[in-house]
Amino acid sequence: MVKMPVNVxxxxxxxxxxxxxxRVQVEARDVAEALDRLAARFPGLKAELFDEAGRLRRYVNxxxxxxxxxxxxxxxxxxxxxxxxxxxxxxxxxxxxRTLTPEQVIRYSRHMIMPEIGGAGQRKLLGSxxxxxxxxxxxxxxxxxxxxxxxxRIGVVDFDVVDLSNLQRQIIHHTDDIGRPKVESARDxxxxxxxxxxxxxxxxxxxxxxxxxxxxxYDVVVNGSDNFPTRYLVNDACVLLxxxxxxxxxxxxxxxxxxxxPGRGCYRCLYPAPPPPGAVPNCAEAGVFGVVxxxxxxxxxxxxxxLILGLGEPLVGRLLLIDTLAMDFRxxxxxxxxxxxxxxxxxxxxxxxxxxxxxxVPVLAQS
Amino acid sequence: MAVEVRVPAILQSAVGGQKVLKVEGRTVGxxxxxxxxxxxxxxxLLLDENGEIRxxxxxxxxxxxxxxxxxxxTPARDGxxxxxxxxxxxxxxxALR
Numbered sequence: 366m367v368k369m370p371v372n373v374x375x376x377x378x379x380x381x382x383x384x385x386x387x388r389v390q391v392e393a394r395d396v397a398e399a400l401d402r403l404a405a406r407f408p409g410l411k412a413e414l415f416d417e418a419g420r421l422r423r424y425v426n427x428x429x430x431x432x433x434x435x436x437x438x439x440x441x442x443x444x445x446x447x448x449x450x451x452x453x454x455x456x457x458x459x460x461x462x463r464t465l466t467p468e469q470v471i472r473y474s475r476h477m478i479m480p481e482i483g484g485a486g487q488r489k490l491l492g493s494x495x496x497x498x499x500x501x502x503x504x505x506x507x508x509x510x511x512x513x514x515x516x517x518r519i520g521v522v523d524f525d526v527v528d529l530s531n532l533q534r535q536i537i538h539h540t541d542d543i544g545r546p547k548v549e550s551a552r553d554x555x556x557x558x559x560x561x562x563x564x565x566x567x568x569x570x571x572x573x574x575x576x577x578x579x580x581x582x583y584d585v586v587v588n589g590s591d592n593f594p595t596r597y598l599v600n601d602a603c604v605l606l607x608x609x610x611x612x613x614x615x616x617x618x619x620x621x622x623x624x625x626x627p628g629r630g631c632y633r634c635l636y637p638a639p640p641p642p643g644a645v646p647n648c649a650e651a652g653v654f655g656v657v658x659x660x661x662x663x664x665x666x667x668x669x670x671x672l673i674l675g676l677g678e679p680l681v682g683r684l685l686l687i688d689t690l691a692m693d694f695r696x697x698x699x700x701x702x703x704x705x706x707x708x709x710x711x712x713x714x715x716x717x718x719x720x721x722x723x724x725x726v727p728v729l730a731q732s
Numbered sequence: 733m734a735v736e737v738r739v740p741a742i743l744q745s746a747v748g749g750q751k752v753l754k755v756e757g758r759t760v761g762x763x764x765x766x767x768x769x770x771x772x773x774x775x776x777l778l779l780d781e782n783g784e785i786r787x788x789x790x791x792x793x794x795x796x797x798x799x800x801x802x803x804x805x806t807p808a809r810d811g812x813x814x815x816x817x818x819x820x821x822x823x824x825x826x827a828l829r
Contacts, residue, residue, distance in 0.1 A: 593819070698796055698797065699797070
């Protein structure tokens with residue numbers, strides 16, 4: 366079979382590797398050969414098209430005369446004189462953007478170069494939404510990494526203002542933010558980091574009256590709350606709305622992290638009731654090793670991103686225990702309790718309750 | 733039958749500031765009794781008036797919650813690790829108020 370001259374259409378984000386040429390002619394018998402020729406002529410393009418093993422990357426779609434090669438004979442699809450091959454970054458439906466801008470291709474290139482994420486995964490992230498409860502020790506790094514990763518919409522719930530004593534660990538806020546609402550400070554920091562991300566600020570305490578309404582619009586919830594009423598409220602709301610919840614808490618040098626997936630157990634299965642008021646000192650009383658909140662917030666962001674991408678094994682059914690002084694990480698098993706009042710077989714809690722009363726604490730006072 | 737008992741930061745003040753203790757006992761209940769002999773008062777932080785594990789406390793033998801084993805009757809073997817895991821709220825500044 367003789368080699369035929371075929372036209373190759375180069376998708377916009379890839380043209381920076383072809384000297385801005387939209388159409389290139391190569392001689393080839395099949396798609397694989399055409400792409401090899403292309404890669405040989407434009408070395409920068411090679412890494413965009415192929416992984417280390419020489420396989421075509423998942424985020425690159427190749428068409429012959431407008432038909433995806435996956436529906437033809439893959440890379441072995443033969444080409445004839447006058448055929449057109451199109452090489453374009455993958456497209457996807459849903460809320461995910463159908464294409465990435467050239468800037469986005471560069472911004473997220475270290476993600477997209479990994480076949481586990483690729484262009485499709487990155488577009489999924491851009492089309493996803495995460496609600497972060499609290500822009501504090503855990504929320505700060507979680508929001509920053511979610512934003513850097515390109516999670517398209519990040520809701521932030523916090524009614525507090527930035528205090529000087531927060532800055533030892535709440536790295537989304539800066540010294541000149543002192544006195545400002547945390548949600549505003551967080552939004553401004555994210556804007557500077559990544560304009561692709563929309564931050565939705567909720568400058569209000571999360572309550573039984575607003576929780577369902579706020580949480581329902583998000584794919585994943587990251588819990589960085591600092592008190593038991595909110596912790597149980599977020600849990601129950603996520604169970605009722607069937608939302609995955611990435612939960613964590615920190616005490617001094619230690620932390621606990623886990624992921625609750627709908628139908629696979631919840632915070633009440635793990636801790637059916639909060640400690641009596643006053644039994645557990647808070648961070649202000651006991652102190653908190655600032656960097657631990659960074660570590661744990663990053664683990665929460667990792668789990669949230671994994672859930673969005675369907676990547677790896679989520680931290681479900683396992684409680685990760687972290688002791689940073691020993692730098693010891695271990696996991697213990699956690700299980701769904703069939704008698705759980707909210708996620709059990711015969712739930713008795715079918716709507717949100719009064720969590721202040723449940724936890725025996727007075728109504729949150731605005732600080 | 734020495735078991736390694738791991739005490740969370742939040743309860744360490746009740747056991748003389750120690751993080752890891754070696755305690756003898758054939759069951760989880762016996763281990764808690766021995767712990768109480770050494771550090772009077774620790775048991776009531778873990779168990780309620782009826783002798784049940786408090787609902788905000790989890791006791792693990794190795795990686796299993798003893799509630800899913802035989803609770804306080806769960807047998808312990810030499811070298812086992814008993815971990816006490818209380819519910820924590822923290823993350824930010826103002827926990828219970």
